[in-house]
Amino acid sequence: MYNPAKRRRKRLKNFATNALSLLASVVLVIVLWEALVNLYHLPSYVLPAPKAVLAALIDGLAQSPTSRAGFWYHLGDTLTATLAGFAIGGVLGLVLAAAMAEFRVVERILFPYVAAIQSLPKVAIAPLYIIWFGYQIESKIAMSVTLALFPVLLNTLQGFLSVDRDRIDLMSSLNASRLQTFWLIKLPTSLPMIFAGLNLGIVYALLGTLVAEFIGAQRGMGVMVLQLQSVNDTAGVFAILVLLAIVGYLLIAGVRMVQSRVVFWSGGTTRKPAA
């Protein structure tokens, strides 16, 4: 039977175990890394020592948000583009998938294009976006939308199309309208799949932003990586990679958190919604 206190204790214990083993492995990697650099006298532009990376990270973060040499200035732009791309791509993916699932005509018209664009390496569109939208944030958002859209669209469509026949039959037996069936059954039933799409979407939104920044932009973490690379500041590049890994992790964790609130009924155990 359901026992919240016991479950919470168990989860806490799991969390503590995971955190400890993670910490141990991180410490081990850093120690090995430091040893490797010292042992073979690797030049710092090939592999900087962990100390140097940490110094670069602290230095970058210590700068004022208005300074072009600091991380915050660039990170702000990257994050804005990522979140905007995720939001637009997510909503667009959801609406298109719903329209395709509900109306055969829409599906017939759109599906060939979806399939075609899906098989195209979408990164190749980036230079086109630079031509259309210029070197500002618009190009980054466009690329971010392009990459985030498809996982959301395809997963959501899959969700809508695999709604249990019995649930639809139940609604038909009650003379339910199509709109009622959509809101009361199809949308909630598809939520686990929608979130599977959103989990991928957030990662792709960040990827799209960085690609656009590599191709041509004036601000952003991607721009900064290129600048540091050009002056052989490898420690700085590493510092940005660490920062991006943390940002990516936090973005995914954010989506997961919303997911566990919204789709509380799905995934092995049945839990009550968090109050």
Next chain:
Amino acid sequence: MNAVSRLAVENGRLEKKAKAEVLLDVVDVTKDYETREGEEIRALDRASLSLADGEFVSVVGPSGCGKSTLLKIIAGIEHKTSGSIAYRGKPDRRPQSGMGVVFQTPVLLPWLTISENVLLPIRVLRLPRKAAAERTRDLLALVGLAGFEGKYPGELSGGMQQRVSIARSLVHDPDLLLMDEPFGALDALTRERMSLELQKIWMSNRKTVFFITHSIMESVFLSDRVLVMSERPGRIVEELVVPFARPRRFELAADPEFNKLVSRIRDLLGASIDV
């Protein structure tokens, strides 16, 4: 008047029932499917039956004989190929309040609480919620689930979930209750207990029940009349009247007349399987 009830009157067995108002009249309903290869398959062949107000009628037949199809056509979930269905004398009109349908699986929505699940027909049919809330409590008490209002379906056993779905099928007070092998997915013990409970529920509200089962014992135990269907294409080959007074108890299984009915049905089914 259709063939079955005409026959019943001629035999003088159903004179009393024939005088009760006819709720549902199904005449020569046929259902053809087209397979993917373009082959026509007749699932249901000129099925006729009528249900009087307050009557409990079972349909037994070999699997795949079209008995579920017949129920789905009556419920308005599937279209018929030909024939007619009249509801209270009005052809092809479905009851305003919808029907109550119980499926083989509970078909509960895991994101809604038990009482929200029971209230689903009220939401879909836009009936006043206030009176329904009280009715929901009463119905849950009737099916033995008082106090489970705020739980989620995942916290209940299969038998309990099916009882919730019975409460849901009654909440909007439909005249006709359609049950499609409602106990088919339950274990033998739970199944027997559910038969007794269903009898209790039926005695307390006297809804017209159209009950599909592949258990011969269950059909005889619960019904006023049992309709026996042939193998596909399904036709109703015989109608048997079950005379026992209610409440019926399982000791009835030792009654010679009960057993005569059971073996008669078994013979009919056996004959149709041999064909």
